[in-house]
Amino acid sequence: MSRKKLKKKEGIARLFELAGAKKRKLSLACALAVLSSGARITAFFTIYGVVKELLRSYGNPSQINFNRIIAYALITLAGVILYGVTSYLSSAIAHTSAYDLLYEIRMTMMNKMSRISSGYFTGTTQGAIKKIMSDDVEEIEGFVAHNLCDLSAAVATPLFTLVYLFALDWRLALVTLLPILISVILLGSCLKQKGKAELQKEMHDSMEKMTGTIVEYIHGMPVVKVFNRSLSAFKRYEDDLNSFVDVVDRTAKANAIPMASYYAFFGTQLLFLLPASILLMSKTTNYVYFLPVVLLFFLVGPGLKEPMESMMNMMIMSNRIVESVKRIDEVLDQPEIKSDGNQIPSSYDVAFEHVEFSYTESAQTIDDISFYAEQGSINGIVGPSGGGKSTLAQLLLRFYDIQKGCIKIGGIEIRQIPIDHLMNIISYVFQDSVIFHDTVENNIRMGNTEASFESIQEAAKNARIDDVIRRLPKGYQTVVGEKNTYLSGGEKQRLAIARVFLKDSPIVILDEATAYADAENEAKIQEAFAKLSKNKTVFIIAHRLRTIENAEHILVLEQGKLNGFGTHKQLLNSCVLYQNMVAANERRDAWTIRRKEQEAI
Ligand SMILES: Nc1ncnc2c1ncn2[C@@H]1O[C@H](COP(=O)(O)OP(=O)(O)OP(=O)(O)O)[C@@H](O)[C@H]1O
16 A cells, blocks of 8 residues: 555545455445345335235235235345345444454554654653544444444435335425435535534544543652642643533534534425325326325335434544544654665674754754764763763664764664664663563563573573562563562663563663662672673663773763763863762762761761
8 A cells, every 4th residue: 555545545435445455344344234225125115016016906806916915025025034134244244344443553553653753752642642542443443343334224225215216206206305405405514514624623632632631640640649739630631621521512512503403304204295295196197006106105205214314423423533534644644764775784883973963943952973982892871961861872773863964883874774673783771661561571572582481581690680580479470560560670670681681682772770779789780781791882871980980982971962082081081071970979979888887887
């Protein structure tokens, strides 16, 4: 499917496109629904045939053609059976297709999200994505499972009926159609009303905002509790809820008059049919032909109300899913991080050449940075908070694309390296390691899905976490976060280091965590990391300068600029900022020692 082609389609047409290979199944369900609607109305016409036959032989029963009546009875029976079978099959296929579609859309979106720039996933978009992935996709699933086939049937039933009625008597058919036409025009004007699409969009925006606030409220619950801000945090949710109620209220008001007139006209066929039939009857000479026709119109005319009504409801529903499909497309249309070439580096030295990057137009986060790190070297990145350390490291992984300069690995510009390969040759241990709600084994296996259990254990031993895992209730099969099996921050980081051992990539980035700085854990992380660093190009974002004293190079970053570059010794002689940082570190260590001495007295 070409993206160009996808962009042109909207609503139901786009839904079929999203269904991919499953769209044939979906079309089959709709075709069966149309067939079932045809079968459903057969009885009306066979009854008409029987009445006509009986009237033709009125006063002379011997003239009745019983074979014809039996044929009508058999057609009616066949219609009933066909209706039962086709409507069952249509509903069953629609339900399975709906779940297939749900799966397809969610997988396409998950896939897409793994290729979108990290810059897209800010606080606000997280709530929106949650709404799209759950609410909008569910709405589409509901529409496909319950409404799409009904819509096909609702269109087909009145269509079949009207064609037949026109064939019988075009004048009465026109009279039957008149109130329906008036209602449809009223409803059409209601749906196409100026500002209707905006109102629909406003409703979705408002729901998105509400979901975002709930997600943020739940994520921030510990902070809310500690600062006793439950009421004010809840107030924001209440405000969002109120604006949602306001949009719903305005939508209801905008619909009130057209919808009321629509319902008033709908189903008034008898009002029109009665005078028209009396008029036509007064002019006919052939009662035997005309009476069953009038009877059929009286029988079928008001019956048109039900399928037409569901058709209108379906149209309103399909109008709603247009917005849901649009929102899914907004995510699917996000630009992807793509590689411009297919070059594979054969060595793993890293070079930054006049690199510039900013998140926003107002501030330069990385400002003209150049440095060279040899293959197998250990490189510390230090500097005041907010200086751009994490950003610099993330640029190597193309979490964001730089605006000026270039970054090379093994002499190849990283844009020229296939993105999957780039991810394979770099490992990143984040400050706050993300551990998934899964077994410990599977959490480590993320580093290499093909790995044997023995190599997973080996990686855990190297990361100094094997003993902790063994103490868990089910060892490596324990699901993290379930039944009170939690890991501490430091343990989580060691589990993340185990992943990196298993991945065994030639370039490693460690974002050192300050939060888990107890002596025992720090020593364990250092031990694990020293082992991991052998023969790899390593970047350590360090908060404790001790960690990187022996590094080949230390980059000192301040407000996005490279303030100093060299070894610990070189920087002590040449970089004032580094000297100050070392002095501050020493004061902190001395204070810690003094405090320990006081505690010991
Ligand atoms: N996703 C983002 N969008 C906009 N600005 C951001 C984003 N992430 C970071 N920044 C800003 O970029 C600057 C550098 O942040 P970065 O996290 O790289 O600094 P850091 O040196 O790693 O800080 P710390 O030592 O506190 O972790 C900061 O001013 C920060 O506010």
